[in-house]
Amino acid sequence: MQYFDVCNGDADGLFALHQLRLATPRNAVLITGPKRDNALLARVTASPGDHVTALDLSFDANRAAVLALLARGVTIDYIDHHVARELPRHPLLHTDIDTASDVCTSVLVDRRLRGRYRAWAVAATFGDNLPGAAHRLAQLAGIDPDDEATLRELGENVNYAGYGDSIGDLLIEPAALYTLLEPYAQPLDFAGACPLLATLGQARREDLTLACAQRPAATSAGIEVFTLPGERWARRVRGAFANQLALAAPQRAHAVLTPTAEGYWTVSVRAPLATAFGADSFCRRFGGAGRAGAAGIGRLPYVAFDAFVAAFHQAYEMSA
Template identity: 85%
Template structure:
């Protein structure tokens, strides 16, 4: 039997996998990539009797690959918090999918493991822009405020490392980052031993400063839309900037767009933190996907910008 670990390359995906492998060490083939690269199950070359663990990846995006693997006789353990429509029933599919807006995949793994490595879930929740959920977990684990602040920095920095439209945009490949954290059972030990994290934090703050110099392209009572330039820093910062905007104006929905080749935009969408619903539903109107509080669109035609802004306003002004 061969094992495959397939996860999103952000803090939530990497820390979810790390918790599982701390609890159950396994010699597995790791498949991961930039945060935007969700269609990872298609890369699994498995045989009958093999086992796949899938973490923090949209089931809807990977549906065809999952069905093909199941038909081949591959067992799949699927843990995720993105919307999954029409989840199939199959004896080889074990799905733990919770789409509540205050849950991330690392929290689902923490739930499965009974809090055994909870500090990693705290860091992941901070990285996934769920500060209230992260704080609740930290209190449950008896983590003091100083260590909680360190876990927040860890989660946000590792999450930032996964942002970008291609590996050329990334500060470090997610597989290489996982190899760095893999020896550490305690995330605070990892923080103390890995100087790269400080570099990630510095670049994240520099990129955010550049983003904060931009003016919104469209605003309304309940929404704000930003168009960032065609630069590596902008592609990296798009999601983190959207998270920052949502924390600073929790009553508003936010969209941050960057241009891509071929006349398209890539968009990061954040529902209002005060009412974190509907981002996934809105993005599906334009071929995107995600979860209720945060979602994205990979190929929004630039000519559709005005229609996008109008639909965005309608979606969130109607719910305001």
């Protein structure tokens, strides 16, 4: 039997996998990629009798690949927090999908492991911009405020490292980052021993400073929309900037767009943190996906920008 570990390349995906492998070590083929690269199960070259663990990946984006693997006789353990419509029933498919707004995949793994490696879940939950849920986990684990702040910095830096429209935008590939963290049972030890994390933190803050200098393209009581330039720093910081905006104005919905050379916008959307509803369904209207609190659009045509802003305002004006 061969094992495959397939996960999103952000803090939630990497730390969810790490918790599982600390509890159950396996010699597995790792498949991951930038945060936007969700359709990863199509890369799995499994044979009958093999086992796939999928983490923090939209089921809907991987549905065809999942069905093909099941037909091939591959067992799949699917743990995720994105909206999934009409999950298939199959004896080889085991799903743990919870779309609650205060849940991420690392929280689901933490539940499965009964809090055995909870500090990793705390860092992941901060990275996924769920500070309230992360703080509650930290309190359950008895983590003191200074260590909680370190875990927050770790989660936010690793999450930032996964953003970009291609591997070339990233400061480190997610698979390489996982290799660096893999030897550490405790995230505080990893945070103290890995100099790359300080580099990521400095780059994140520099990129956020550049983003904060931009003026909004559209603003109202209920929404704020930013367009960033078509540069690597902007593509890297798009998600972190959207998270920062959401934290600063929890009653508003936010969208951050970066252009591509092919004539499209890449979009990160955050629902108001105070209510965290509808980001996934809104983005699906434009070919995107995600979850209720945070979602995205990979290819919004330039010419659809005005229609996007109008629809965004209409979707969230009631939250103002």
